[in-house]
Amino acid sequence: ITKREVEDDLGLSMLIDSQNNQYILTKPRDSTIPRADHHFIKDIVTIGMLSLPCGWLCTAIGLPTMFGYIICGVLLGPSGLNSIKSIVQVETLGEFGVFFTLFLVGLEFSPEKLRKVRTSSTYYCL
Numbered sequence: 001i002t003k004r005e006v007e008d009d010l011g012l013s014m015l016i017d018s019q020n021n022q023y024i025l026t027k028p029r030d031s032t033i034p035r036a037d038h039h040f041i042k043d044i045v046t047i048g049m050l051s052l053p054c055g056w057l058c059t060a061i062g063l064p065t066m067f068g069y070i071i072c073g074v075l076l077g078p079s080g081l082n083s084i085k086s087i088v089q090v091e092t093l094g095e096f097g098v099f100f101t102l103f104l105v106g107l108e109f110s111p112e113k114l115r116k117v118r119t120s121s122t123y124y125c126l
Contacts, residue, residue: 040086047090050076 015023051072058068076084084090 037086037089040089043084043086043090044093046076046083047072 017023051069054068054072054075055065056068058071059065074080078084078087
């Protein structure tokens with residue numbers, strides 16, 4: 001089997017066996033070329049475009065903003081319109097969102113507040 005470069009600009013390799021069969025390897029040599037996942041980008045834009053109005057609507061009627069985000073997830077998810085195609089990627093991104101939300105909650109606490117509620121929180125946890 002011999003190996004030679006394909007004539008195009010893709011940087012792909014071609015294998016030729018003893019019967020002169022040609023095989024083109026599909027993985028490009030330069031794997032640093034960014035590849036856009038169009039479904040993921042569409043899903044993120046859809047989530048943003050629907051979750052913000054849902055959050056604002058819930059705030060306007062006196063409900064927490066998070067309730068609007070939950071409604072958006074139900075509408076776009078498999079039990080609703082089923083419009084999200086990259087569920088695993090969006091779920092991973094959502095885990096980062098939970099992390100940052102909890103981080104922001106942690107920024108609101110001070111050691112003094114934690115000392116004040118230490119005994120009562122320990123009592124209720126047990």
